[in-house]
Every structure is written in C-alpha cells, then in structure tokens.
Amino acid sequence: MVKKVIKLLVFQNVNQRFALPLDVVKKVVQVVEFTGLPKMPDYISGIINYHGDVIPVINMSFLFSIESRDPEITDRLIIASTLKGKLALLATVVNDIIEIDENDIVKPDKIIYGMRFVKGVIKLPDGMVLINDVDKFLSIEELKLFEEEIMNHTDTLDGVDFGIEDGKTQINN
Numbered sequence: 764m765v766k767k768v769i770k771l772l773v774f775q776n777v778n779q780r781f782a783l784p785l786d787v788v789k790k791v792v793q794v795v796e797f798t799g800l801p802k803m804p805d806y807i808s809g810i811i812n813y814h815g816d817v818i819p820v821i822n823m824s825f826l827f828s829i830e831s832r833d834p835e836i837t838d839r840l841i842i843a844s845t846l847k848g849k850l851a852l853l854a855t856v857v858n859d860i861i862e863i864d865e866n867d868i869v870k871p872d873k874i875i876y877g878m879r880f881v882k883g884v885i886k887l888p889d890g891m892v893l894i895n896d897v898d899k900f901l902s903i904e905e906l907k908l909f910e911e912e913i914m915n916h917t918d919t920l921d922g923v924d925f926g927i928e929d930g931k932t933q934i935n936n
Contacts, residue, residue, distance in 0.1 A: 768863070768865070769863055770785035770786075770860055770862050771783065771862075772788050772859075773857075773859050775855050776824050776829070776854055777824060777830045777832060779823070780891070783852075783897065784882075784894070785860060787844050794839060797809035797820045806825035807822075808822045808853060813851070818842075819850050819851070820851045821853065823853065823854075823895075839854045841857070843897050850897065852895075861887075867885055870883055871883060871884065880896060882894045882896040
C-alpha cells in the first residue's frame with residue numbers, strides 16, 4: 764500500500780482536539796474583537812474584517828455541542844479557505860502541525876453516520892483528533908442568511924481594520 768502523508772494543523776477548543784488539513788489553513792493569529800450579528804446560528808460568534816473581506820468566526824464548541832467559554836486574549840483565530848470563501852475558527856490552543864499517513868484516518872461513516880463537519884478521525888498516542896471539513900461548516904441557507912446580515916450591518920464595519928497581515932500559513936504564538 765502506498766503511503767500518502769498529509770499535514771494537519773492540530774488545535775483545541777476547550778477540551779476537544781480538532782485538526783484541519785494544512786492546505787486550507789492560511790494563517791493563525793491572536794484573537795481579535797469580532798462583531799456579533801443577530802439571526803445567526805449559535806456557532807457563528809461574529810465577523811471580522813480580514814484584509815477587506817468580512818468573514819465569519821466559527822465557534823467549534825457550538826458545532827460539536829461541547830464545553831464552551833467566552834473568548835480570551837490568549838485564544839487564536841485560524842483563518843481557513845473553503846470552496847465558499849474564508850472563515851475564522853476560534854481555538855483556545857493551537858497545538859502543532861503533524862504529518863500522518865492518509866491510511867491512518869478513520870472515515871466518519873465507519874464510526875457513525877451523519878457526522879456533517881468531520882472528514883475523519885485520527886488516533887494519536889494521547890487521544891483522538893477530529894479532522895474537520897471546513898467546506899461543510901456553512902450550508903447554502905446559512906451563507907445566504909450570513910450575506911443578508913452583512914448587507915444589513917455594513918455601517919458597523921466601515922473603517923474597521925484588525926491588522927491581520929497576509930501571508931502563507933503562519934502560527935503566531
């Protein structure tokens with residue numbers, strides 16, 4: 764069997780570990796203040812201005828019904844690209860970049876059917892890590908609602924610049 768190595772960014776939200784394929788991660792930055800929007804699902808904590816693009820901030824705790832807490836200054840935002848655009852994932856800790864054999868990934872349907880946001884699970888010596896599928900975080904309906912809310916709140920975003928710099932995948936700890 765041919766070994767295909769995949770690089771993953773492993774991060775934590777409170778006590779649950781997640782991972783993203785490194786090729787979708789653009790940058791990891793210190794958390795910044797984000798603007799809340801009404802009528803959004805609980806897991807969309809708000810929006811940030813990322814180099815002129817208004818992008819949603821996703822709170823994984825709400826997506827996976829796990830313990831959550833208010834964001835703290837030590838938290839990170841993982842800027843990721845999806846087929847539908849960019850988004851920011853709220854993380855309490857960014858652990859590491861790891862390399863794994865693609866054959867070591869357990870497909871979600873082998874565990875339980877309907878794991879919408881999970882691309883796979885990896886077993887590490889210190890526990891399990893859920894590999895996320897960022898392309899499934901926002902449904903078409905949620906995207907439409909998000910765009911409508913952005914259009915209704917453009918006045919609150921005028922002139923806002925959070926100083927997030929462009930660049931390749933970078934972890935600023």
